Every structure is written in C-alpha cells, then in structure tokens.
Amino acid sequence: MSANSKPAPDAWTVANAKARLSEVIERAQSEPQMITRNGTPSVVMVSVEEWARKSERKGSLATFLMDSPLAGSELADERQGDGPRDLTL
Template sequence: MSVHERSSRDAWTVANAKARLSEVIERAQNEPQTITRNGRPSVVVVSVEEWNRKSARKGSLAAFLLGSPLAGSELAVGRVSDEPRDIGL
C-alpha cells in the first residue's frame, strides 16, 4: 500500500511524517494523525481547534466531581485502618 492509498486509520512512521509534514498537518485538520516510532504509537497530531476543545478548562475540580454520574449515589468509601508494617532498614 502506498502512502497515497493509506487508510485514515493507519499511522505515519516518523520518516514518512517528516517527508510529508504538510500532508500530516492537512489531514490533522479533519482527524487526529498518529505517528509511530519503532512500530509503536508515539504521538498524535491534532488541529488547534481539537486541542483547544479537549484541553479547555470547564470549571473547577469540585464542579467536575459534582457533575459526576456518581454524585448523589451514596457511594460508601472506606479506609483500611491497619497499622504500618515494620521494615528493617
């Protein structure tokens, strides 16, 4: 399969991403582009709009926790009251 026939789900190798950086950037405008190193996913290139949408703060941690589906579920969280173990130093 040539680079031109690449499925949008396939990843770019570092070498191909370097050689075709303009195309990686252009495709990242529509969907995230994965770049692999040594055959393993290493980084993902996304558009600025996608980055801003995913990384935007949406209130405080307290607001996030209160908005959880578990809020008001009466979930009981207990702690173990064991003593610390002795270790020799």
C-alpha cells in the same frame, strides 16, 4: 489506544511524517493523525481546534461540587463512633 497496541494501518512513521509534514498537517485538520516510532504509537497530531476543545478547563472541583444537585441537601455526614481495634502485639 495504548502504547503497546499495534499502530493503525494508516499511521505515519516518524520518517514518513517528516518527509510529508505538510500532508500530515493537512490531514490533521480533519482527523487525528497517529505517528509511530519503531512501530509503536508515539504521538497523535490534531488540529488546534480539536486540541482546544479537548483541553478546555471546565472549572474547578470546588465549583463542580457547589453546582451539584446534592449541594445544600443536608446529607448526614456523621461518622460512627467506633473506637480503635484491640490489637495484641
């Protein structure tokens, strides 16, 4: 959901989330809880398990490229010998 979207009908306002924080935390254990500020989606509260799953680092770009099915396939990577364009200034 983008920041300009309307909040979900079951979204929490900041004031309501503060007053009922324990309930927000309890519900966040089973599904993400959206909190709005001035009617605009502001943050989403999720369980620590969900956060760990979503933010887990899967390795470096170099590892990804080295593990690619194309690694070692001897792809041609030669560039064309085109020279610079002639420009009149």
